[in-house]
């Protein structure tokens with residue numbers, strides 16, 4: 013019997029960010045391995061015209077939850093969606109709901125965050141720092157609370173090269189930042205943002221670091237732990253391989269490459285691609301929840317959930333495998349044939365962006381205009397190149413994360429728990445994982461049918477022929493223009509033509525002699 017699964021039995025668990033990528037997988041695993049848990053409270057806001065109930069209904073009826081329904085048929089009764097907007101004071105939670113949460117909650121998993129790299133400092137602080145502070149305040153009033161697990165990111169200290177499982181201080185205290193954002197206007201905040209984030213690349217990594225400081229400062233006598241995952245990717249094994257439902261991290265770029273929009277990227281092929289499957293993160297999170305509640309470590313432990321030091325893969329290998337998979341299983345209606353050129357040179361990047369990305373988009377838009385349709389490709393391309401530029405920081409550097417606490421925890425688990433809550437990334441076969449990831453992107457994100465593969469292959473063949481035709485036409489036009497203008501080019505042309513003529517005549521003569 014799994015000790016971790018048994019631990020969650022009968023428990024009331026509060027999850028923030030349950031509608032997000034990681035939150036859904038966390039809920040799924042909890043229901044599947046501990047179907048006798050009492051209740052999962054999730055803090056949800058209405059979104060995109062959907063009520064809380066509609067959002068929950070959609071999640072529970074998705075493919076991800078198919079196995080859960082078999083082991084926990086009354087899952088609908090065990091999930092309690094509570095209206096909450098983390099941007100509001102007290103999260104806008106009603107008095108009755110708050111009372112229930114305060115008196116019943118045993119474990120908190122705090123996953124909610126803004127993960128956008130381009131968020132304003134005000135919004136990122138509100139969500140990643142102030143909301144964390146408020147949640148800790150709530151947690152400190154929960155008499156039955158056994159553990160508070162905070163999800164951070166391995167990149168919260170990406171300004172360092174070697175990162176230990178400790179909380180690093182930021183130069184300005186989080187409280188001072190929160191206070192000043194209250195009275196500073198947006199224009200001034202935008203002006204001081206680069207100075208505050210310093211050598212970090214964006215407001216996301218900066219505010220996640222501030223969030224960790226808040227956790228340390230407000231921990232009181234609660235049992236708290238911090239998990240720092242690196243780049244979270246599709247599921248490795250559970251509930252099935254390759255599940256992914258958003259464009260964050262590499263997923264969006266995999267699609268852009270598969271559709272032939274993105275053909276060159278400024279990336280260091282040998283830099284470590286520190287990807288971690290979402291089910292591995294969830295398994296570690298649940299194991300940490302159990303360990304923190306049962307063993308009550310004296311201080312707040314930080315757990316790195318990374319792959320680089322135990323089972324490294326690099327961007328070059330990853331890109332190669334992504335393309336190899338697209339050879340076998342292409343995406344439908346590609347814009348161009350998938351191709352990957354990794355370069356580390358700024359000039360080459362600018363050149364490739366102009367020739368391989370912007371020029372084809374402009375030509376395509378011209379074609380759309382000619383055929384009476386609305387041009388859109390240039391806009392899509394500009395957005396994509398902006399996204400890629402934001403990722404560049406992470407794909408041209410390598411980091412070393414120590415994983416002593418994570419390895420210690422692994423050694424504390426029973427063989428059964430090591431199997432059921434496996435977070436040993438050394439067992440991961442990258443080639444297999446990436447292939448499943450690409451397949452998952454096709455099936456679960458793009459919702460493409462496998463039956464369409466022969467047609468997708470035909471389409472790629474047509475694109476190849478168009479490519480050859482286009483290049484030949486381009487060459488002939490350029491050559492014709494050159495001949496018209498240069499005597500030297502004309503001489504070369506006559507020399508080639510007469511040489512070919514003589515060559516053919518010689519062959520004809522020698523074959524006639526043989527007969």
Ligand SMILES: CCCCCCCCCCCCCCCCCCCCCCCC(=O)SCCNC(=O)CCNC(=O)[C@H](O)C(C)(C)COP(=O)(O)OP(=O)(O)OC[C@H]1O[C@@H](n2cnc3c(N)ncnc32)[C@H](O)[C@@H]1OP(=O)(O)O
Pocket residue numbers: 127128129130165166167242243244259260261262263264265266268269274275276277279327330331334335351352353354395399402403406407
């Ligand atoms: C030559 C190429 C070969 C490629 C070979 C195959 C690839 C193999 C892999 C090698 C490639 C390298 C992969 C690099 C991945 C590195 C990621 C590093 C991240 C590490 C950070 C730390 C991890 C974390 O802790 S946080 C999680 C990561 N967070 C994110 O990823 C969030 C990033 N997203 C944003 O910040 C924004 O969404 C932004 C800025 C990208 C876009 O903002 P904007 O306001 O312009 O648009 P949106 O309204 O958000 O969306 C508009 C539009 O774009 C689509 N979209 C959104 N995000 C992405 C994305 N990541 N990639 C592609 N497209 C995206 C979105 O769906 C919208 O589409 P519509 O059709 O308009 O609805």
Ligand SMILES: NC(=O)C1=CN([C@@H]2O[C@H](COP(=O)(O)OP(=O)(O)OC[C@H]3O[C@@H](n4cnc5c(N)ncnc54)[C@H](OP(=O)(O)O)[C@@H]3O)[C@@H](O)[C@H]2O)C=CC1
Pocket residue numbers: 028029030031032033034035055056057059096097098099122123124125126127139163164165166220240241242243244245258260261
């Ligand atoms: N994805 C990754 O690569 C990595 C993620 N992490 C961390 O993991 C955690 C989960 O990330 P992930 O699941 O990928 O992120 P998602 O963006 O998929 O999910 C974010 C969640 O936060 C919720 N949320 C955001 N704003 C509010 C709000 N104002 N009120 C209520 N809920 C809100 C979202 O709700 P809604 O659905 O309503 O928007 C959603 O449930 C985050 O803490 C992130 O920093 C760490 C490393 C890497």
